[in-house]
Each structure stands twice: as structure tokens, then as C-alpha cells.
Amino acid sequence: MKIAVDLRSLETPTGKRGIGYYNKNIFKELFLKSHPKLDFSLFTFPKSKLRKEFKIGSGDRFISVPALFWPKRGLRRLDPFFSIFWKGILNSTKPDLLHLPFVFDVYHLSIPENIKTIITIYDIIPLLFPKQYFQNRKAEDWYRQRFSEIKKVAKIITISKASKKDIIKILKIPEEKVEVIYGGIDEKFKIIEDEKVTEILNKYKITHPYILTISTHSFHKNIPRIFQAFKEYIISKEDDKLSLVVVCKLTTNEEKDWKRQLRELDIEKRVVLTNFVEDNDLSAIYNGAEVFLFPSLYEGLGLPVLEAMACGVPVITSNASSLPEVGGDGAKYVNPENVTEIKNAISEILENKDLKSVMIKRGFEHTKKFSWKKAAKETLKVYEDVLSS
Known part of the structure; x- marks a missing residue:
């Protein structure tokens, strides 16, 4: 039996995000x-x-899908024209x-009616928070239109x-159409020696002790409340050493926005914005932290919790959302909209060694x-079940 997997989304900006990592x-x-x-058959862009x-x-085998130029949001109106390449490859x-692991980055992509198709949907955050995610009605209509095709899928x-x-x-x-496959943990995320941790922390000008969070500028990451909870904690404890x-x-504009927030809270000197961190350095930064803070308003999964x-x-x-699933009985849970609750959780862990x-x-x-092996095995089973149906 022949299975085609469209890998092109892994070569767009999405490939550098959690979706690509998964x-x-x-x-x-x-x-x-x-x-x-x-x-x-693995579909890629030319010169992949x-x-x-x-x-x-x-x-x-790898198969190149012809493209005149890189997919861009402004070219969505040309979807019908570019679909000739896509349909030709399928034929x-x-x-x-x-x-189809992602149906939003490769815009000239339709779901065929004559081929059994599986798609992966990681979350529907834009539909849950439309005011924060859609710049205009046209963008929202396009997003919803993409989802309108999914009734075709197996x-x-x-x-x-x-x-x-x-x-x-x-x-x-229908419930029976949706299968859950959790992600795994890369082997690089483990306890590492103190000397290596110190070396990496020095590289990013990070000093002990610190609270760690991982975030983007996206609304659902809840960064304003993280900043506020950190400020309230260090003020309440008169802590002049702890950093975030x-x-x-x-982007330049996103960094300006965060720095403005930090100045307004008067904690700019207590917060380190790493910007780019090399993949192999992240484990050391985790290792050095006193606590990992991840009070998102919503996550499709939340692999940083496991890391x-x-x-x-x-x-x-x-x-909220998937985080109790991914955290199990190993995490402390808070209402992400309650700054005081976040602050108190920080206090509880930092001041209770036994709890920690x-x-x-x-x-x-x-x-x-x-594990990724388990996830791959479950993915293969979905393929086999659809092929035999």
C-alpha cells in the first residue's frame, strides 16, 4: 500500500515551532x-x-512538489492556480x-475527495480567541474555510x-473520527552536570536563582500575568536576587512591547529575555531553574511541561485545556487568570523543600x-486502520 505524507509545512516557519518539532x-x-x-512518498519543496x-x-522516496515561489499569506487568492501542481503530484x-500534518502553511493545498486522507489538528486556539488572533474578517473567513474541508477526511x-x-x-x-496521539520527550532533556549548566548560563548571561518560562508573544501564553505574578512575589518577599x-x-516590535511592559512594572533589570536559544542549550537552562512557570490560557499539548x-x-x-493531561500528578496547578494564585504557587514551591x-x-x-517511539507506533496504527477500513 502507498502512503503519501506532505512534509512541506516542516520547511516553512511552522517547522521551527512546536508543530514542526512534534x-x-x-x-x-x-x-x-x-x-x-x-x-x-514524502512530498517536499524542491531542493529540500x-x-x-x-x-x-x-x-x-522523496518527491518534490513544484512551486514558483514560497507560500505567503498575501498569495492565498492564488490557491486555485497553484492547486494544479498539487493535483498533478497526487495523480x-x-x-x-x-x-497532511498541517493545512495552513502550504496554502495551495486541497483535501482530495478520491483519496483516504488523514489530517493533524493541534489546536483550534484562533477559534477560541478570535478577537486576539484574527486581524480582520477576511483572515478569519479564510481560516474557517480551511476547516470547512475537513469533513472529507477519514x-x-x-x-x-x-x-x-x-x-x-x-x-x-464525530468523536470516532478523532484520534489522540501525545508527543514525546527528546533524550537531550535530562539531568546534566553542574559545570555544563554554569557554562550555558554564562553564555546567556543568566544568574542563579531564577524562575524559568518559555513563551512566544501569542496571547494564549499569558505573559503579562507571568510578569505581574513575578513582580508581586519579589515585592512580597523583599527578594532582591531572584530573576525571571x-x-x-x-521580532523587534514584540521585544519592544515586552520591554515596555517590564519598564511599566519596574522589573526590567530582573527579567532576562533570551531571544534565540540553541536547541542543545535549552536542557541546561531548564536544569538551572528553581521552578518552571507555564500558566498558559490554552495549549494544544504543552511539551515544555514534560521537558x-x-x-x-x-x-x-x-x-486549563490540555495542561492537566500533560502534567499529571507531577505539577502544581493554578488558575491562569489569577495572578495571586500564580504568585502563591511560586512561594509554596520555593519555600518548601520537601514539596519541591x-x-x-x-x-x-x-x-x-x-515517548516519540510510542507516538510513531500509534501514528502507524492510525494509517493501518484507515487503510483497512
């Missing part, structure tokens, strides 16, 4: 092994770097099954039970439930 890890595991009854990144079986490869993969619940409720998809480290990658736990760091996260020790131990145990 897919690259699953597909690396999936393609490592030969599957005697399955042949994979993924050909060097993925090791594939003898019966599998020439004739897959029995098609997997199966939807999503990354948490919370996302599945939203997909069923808001997109009106924010691992992030910001922090694997590095031996106690976690404070939200009692228990949370670290529980976190380690909880992470054992998640």
Missing part, C-alpha cells in the same frame, strides 16, 4: 524502520533539506492514503484529549509515559 520527531521514528507492506535530515527505508503518485489526529473535545464541539466532527528568565524568539520535569525542575502550570523534592520525583515518573 512532526519531525514522529516522522524520524516512523521512517527509521522499514514497513514491508507500506511504501512512503529534509532529504538529509530524514533516514528512509529502501521502498520509500502521478496515486497514494492509497494521504497524511481521520483526524490531534495531540490531547482537550483538543479532541474542542474539535468535536466546535468543528462538529524568558526563553523566547521575538522541565525530565530535567528535574518542579512545574507550575494551568488547570516530591514534585521532582513525581515529574520524573510521569515523563516515562511519553
Whole structure:
């Protein structure tokens, strides 16, 4: 049986976000092994770097999808024109099954009616917070139109039970059509020696002690309340040493906005905005933290919670969306809209060594439930179930 997987979204900006991280890890595991009854066709852009990144079986192959230029939001109106390339590739490869890991970055992409198709939906955050995510009605209409096609698909993969619940409720998809496949934890996230931690912290001008968070400028990351809770904690404890480290990658305007907020709170000198952090350095930054703070308003999954736990760091996260699923009994939960509750959770962990020790131990145990091998195996089973249906 022939399976086609569209990898092009991994070569757009999405490939550098959590969505890309999830897919690259699953597909690396999936393609490592030969599957005697399955042949994979992997669709990429011309001159794709993924050909060097993925090791594939003898019966599998990369196939370039022609493109005149890189997909851009302003070119959405040309979708019907570019679809000729897409339909031509599908006609020439004739897959029995098609997997579309992301349907928003590669705009000239339609869901075929004559091929069994699986799509992955990570969350529907823009539909939950439309005022914060859509610049205008045209953008919202386009987004909703993409989802209008999903009734054609054979199966939807999503990354948490919370996302599945939203997909069923808001997109009106039958429950049996949606499968949950959690992500895993990269082996680099582990306890590492103090000397290495110190070396990396010096590289980013981070000093002990510090609270760590990972964030983007997106509304659902809840950064204003994180800033406020940190300020209230250091004032209430008269703490002149603790800092807040924010691992992030910001545009110039986004950085200006955050620095404005920090100046208004008078904590600019107590907060480190790392901007770009190399992948291999992140584990050390986790390791050095006193606590990991991740009180998002919403997450599709929230892998940083697991990464922090694997590095031996106690976690404070939200009692909302998927975060209780990913945190299990290893995290401290707060109402993400309640700054006082976030501040009190910080205080409780930093001032109670016994609690901190228990949370670290529980976190380690909880992470054992998640792996990329398991995720790849579950993805393969979805393929096989759809092919046999």
C-alpha cells in the first residue's frame, strides 16, 4: 500500500515551532524502520533539506512538489492556480492514503475527495480567541474555510484529549473520527552536570536563582500575568536576587512591547529575555531553574511541561485545556487568570523543600509515559486502520 505524507509545512516557519518539532520527531521514528507492506512518498519543496535530515527505508522516496515561489499569506487568492501542481503530484503518485500534518502553511493545498486522507489538528486556539488572533474578517473567513474541508477526511489526529473535545464541539466532527496521539520527550532533556549548566548560563548571561518560562508573544501564553505574578512575589518577599528568565524568539516590535511592559512594572533589570536559544542549550537552562512557570490560557499539548520535569525542575502550570493531561500528578496547578494564585504557587514551591523534592520525583515518573517511539507506533496504527477500513 502507498502512503503519501506532505512534509512541506516542516520547511516553512511552522517547522521551527512546536508543530514542526512534534512532526519531525514522529516522522524520524516512523521512517527509521522499514514497513514491508507500506511504501512512503514524502512530498517536499524542491531542493529540500529534509532529504538529509530524514533516514528512509529502501521502498520509500522523496518527491518534490513544484512551486514558483514560497507560500505567503498575501498569495492565498492564488490557491486555485497553484492547486494544479498539487493535483498533478497526487495523480502521478496515486497514494492509497494521504497524511497532511498541517493545512495552513502550504496554502495551495486541497483535501482530495478520491483519496483516504488523514489530517493533524493541534489546536483550534484562533477559534477560541478570535478577537486576539484574527486581524480582520477576511483572515478569519479564510481560516474557517480551511476547516470547512475537513469533513472529507477519514481521520483526524490531534495531540490531547482537550483538543479532541474542542474539535468535536466546535468543528462538529464525530468523536470516532478523532484520534489522540501525545508527543514525546527528546533524550537531550535530562539531568546534566553542574559545570555544563554554569557554562550555558554564562553564555546567556543568566544568574542563579531564577524562575524559568518559555513563551512566544501569542496571547494564549499569558505573559503579562507571568510578569505581574513575578513582580508581586519579589515585592512580597523583599527578594532582591531572584530573576525571571524568558526563553523566547521575538521580532523587534514584540521585544519592544515586552520591554515596555517590564519598564511599566519596574522589573526590567530582573527579567532576562533570551531571544534565540540553541536547541542543545535549552536542557541546561531548564536544569538551572528553581521552578518552571507555564500558566498558559490554552495549549494544544504543552511539551515544555514534560521537558522541565525530565530535567528535574518542579512545574507550575494551568488547570486549563490540555495542561492537566500533560502534567499529571507531577505539577502544581493554578488558575491562569489569577495572578495571586500564580504568585502563591511560586512561594509554596520555593519555600518548601520537601514539596519541591516530591514534585521532582513525581515529574520524573510521569515523563516515562511519553515517548516519540510510542507516538510513531500509534501514528502507524492510525494509517493501518484507515487503510483497512
